[in-house]
Amino acid sequence: MDNTLHTPKEMTQKLVFVEDKELLIEESIYKEDPQWKQMLGRVARNKGSVIGFFMIILISGLAIFGPMISGYEYDQQITGHESMAPRIPVLENLGIFDGSETLKTSTGELVVNKYETLAGGEDVYHWFGTDVLGRDLFTRTWMGTRISLYIALVAVIVDVLIGMTYGMVSGYYGGVVDNVMQRTLEIINGIPSLVVVTLLIIILKPGLLSITLAIAITGWIGMSRIARASMLKLKGSEYVLAARTMGANDLQIMFKEVLPNIFSQLLIMSMFSIPSAIFTEAFLAFVGIGIPVPMASLGSLISENFKSLTTHFYMIVPPVLVLGILMLSFNLLADGLRDALDPTLKEV
Template sequence: MSKEFVTESIEFLENDFELVGEENLTNIDRIYASQSYWKDVLSRLKKNKGAILGLICIILITFMAVVGVWMNGHTYDSQTIAHQNLAPRIPLIENIGIFDGGEKMNTSQGAIEVNKYVSANGSKTGLEDTYYWFGTDVLGRDIFTRTWMGTRISLYIALIAVAIDMIFGLSYGLISGYFGGAVDNVMQRFAEILNGIPSLVIVTLLIIVLRPGLLTITFSLMITGWIGMNRIARAQMLKLKEQEFVLASRTLGAKSLFIIFKEILPNILGAIITNTMFSIPNAIFTEAFLAFIGLGVPAPMASLGSLISDAFKSFTTHPYMIVAPVIVLAILMLSFNMLADGVRDAFDPKMKEM
């Protein structure tokens, strides 16, 4: 028995079918443009508000250190005995009752309000048109100008610390770790001997040979300031020198210095830059401490440490003298620490979780 099959043409419309579970479909993957390692680091650094704030503060302090010395017509070493111990006085702001040259002084009869810019009986003092934005010290020198001159010293120390770390400490640690064996043993024992000598002893001995000043502080940093960078560079070298890319370069006949500075160094720049950033505030504090105990730059040159030391002697009678250098030093060190912390997180985001 035969059956006849009739084939009919069936036309399907667009709305005849619908996908089951369409609302549960996953999103389509998107392809993002790749970016380099350094762009990725910069992107993470920009998202760190603390690091950006620290960088802005460093830029502003550096700008003031450059131009602040010339802003009010006074020099850092000019002495005017008639202007000694004048409280801060700022144009325009004095009209609202602050920074008008007045200060409270504690005497045997109690606290009294004193303003040496004006006379109590109405007679002229010759200081009616005189302004000292941060006041003057016991020798009549402008604290504003001397503060920014002292900031130059701190920034110079920061620059020297970076140069010593990157030039000497980095090379020393990389060479020591790469060659290893007896070379590494001798070099590291020498570094440990230097690190065992207190920096204060080194500075004192240098002062016997040289006179106190920036040269003495620079030499003291050159003697012991590179030890930390040496250890970081050596540790990174020991971790990478047996990697395959180093073995490949050595097999192809690359020289040792080429492998150290062309193959390995680019791979450890993150740790190197991070350690350098953290060494800057330590160097600034070291200089300030040496200046505070009288082993810094000689007078009339000013540094933040020497300004704090001089103002500390008059702290009970004229506390305004110590405020400006302390605030600038604190902001400078805090800004470098915040920037260093942000740089560390940008190079290695996992460090933030530790």
Template sequence: MNNTEYEYSPQDFELAGNDHENYIDENYASQSYWKDILSRFKKNKGALVGLVFIALIVIMAAVGPGMNEHTYDSQIISHQNLAPRIPGIESFGVFDGTETMGTSTGTIVVNKYKSNPSLEKTYYWFGTDVLGRDIFTRTWTGTQISLYIAFIAVAVDMLFGMSYGLISGYFGGTVDMLMQRFVEVLNGIPTLVLVTLLIIVLKPGLGTITLALAITGWIGMSRIARAQVLKLKEQEFILASKTLGARDFFIIFKDILPNIFGQLIIMSMFSIPNAIFTEAFLAFVGLGVPQPMASLGSLISDAFKSFTTHPYMIVFPVVVLAVIMLSFNLLADGLRDAFDPKMKEM
């Protein structure tokens, strides 16, 4: 057995890494809760695209109706059924006022601008309808109504639905039971039936639709708020506030609400496309704003009657409505991932 002894000197060893770099702690800059949310939101390309399109639509809804000399209710019978014509682009053979019409004998290509000398310098960017009204102006006027409905949906959700759910979930017991039975009864009434009854009693118009949405549009938000309160009201920080003598409404709106505000924002964003679609559907079936006022739903309803002969009339309102709903859905999806990144993995 070899009993050779080895002697080691400090030069026989070498530290891993240079200048002790592996032993230096790294410090990461801390950031606030809202900055963290904003950072995650910026990484969601779909949400950013939705936000950009929403901004563009809001701008066009504000300035679009004033971009030409026409108004939403001005009629020029001699200009009826004119196809889209855009200056500058017409030289490329696109949007030059030419349309293909289907007849009983086949299809024909028509350009009413060239056949009528008085229309030589006339341009309608989205064309005109059967009454000679400018579809461009009416489309952006209808977009204003859709955005108004979106604002009403958020306001009703955040002011009434949120408060109703917070109070119901926090107090519980008999208060919760009575408030939830009322919600169930109200939710059992179909929106279409409710709007029809309101139109019979009240004057048809945007106010009636707003009232109908305000009556039932907050129910989903109230249920989300109540569910969140039921999860939080027995937490230690709530019990600590009660022990220190905080009043009930102080706890509801100062302790609980800030902890669930993100989920409520997400819910309100998802409710916007539903409210816009409801207004468009009601307008499509004839329960919307009265003529000559225009909404995207009424424009689609009117253009649907001429779809086989003049399909361009329905294209632009449908595209704008689809972009609005898709953009708000993308924005809501991005906010959900930003506020709760765990949801993205599910």
């Protein structure tokens, strides 16, 4: 190692000057995509949300067109077609879904195919089988799915129109207004949904209207709390103060300034409320205070066919699977939207 000390003059002589050369600078131009396109990209990268979205589309399509292609009416009782096992074209050639079922008797098991003993049975197909009254379960399952999708739509509308507005008004004005509105909310929340539906059925006839009103009365409470918390957080922001200084009134501040900044959170919470609303309708139908016969919902189908679980288990399988897949799909889609629109909600 050279430990020799060099004078400044000697150090200057060691410098080698290089003639100037043109430096080529490569510029990378980044094009920013619109916000909606970025959001769709984040949702698309979530495999669970993509699967949930396509399952919802598939189930919705079957709910719309399924009863049309079955060839049967949802309330049509066909004499001689009672308790028939599923039979599906093409698959019957593979030895599955060929109309055969195994019945347990006192002497053992007996394989029965009612299509073979039915006059003209070679041209009869019930894809999901029939119930004890001879009604086609394929048609009734997709008619019941329509009810569940209607309940999902009602849940979203109620959340947005009632819950969002109530929570934003309560959080914006605060003070006495907020105190009165929140105490009223606690009173409504203290009444069980089952009691509300029972009272509505006493006043009105049992049916879809009673369930719709029950959801409209109690289904928006969770959304209102989220909207109120978001409003309390943002109403003191600089852009809100600037809008008030510019002469904006209360409605303009709430719905033009604050709402666009919290709408993603409200949309996510609304999506999470859909499975709960669907389950509520199914539960009410299961306990016998839902859609009246001969109309069908997934809950009423499960309730009706539960009695035949030990003898004809295939009757309960379609509505249970459709209900489970539908609720899971909405949860998966809501989870993907949460990650795409507001990742901070993971911590909530």
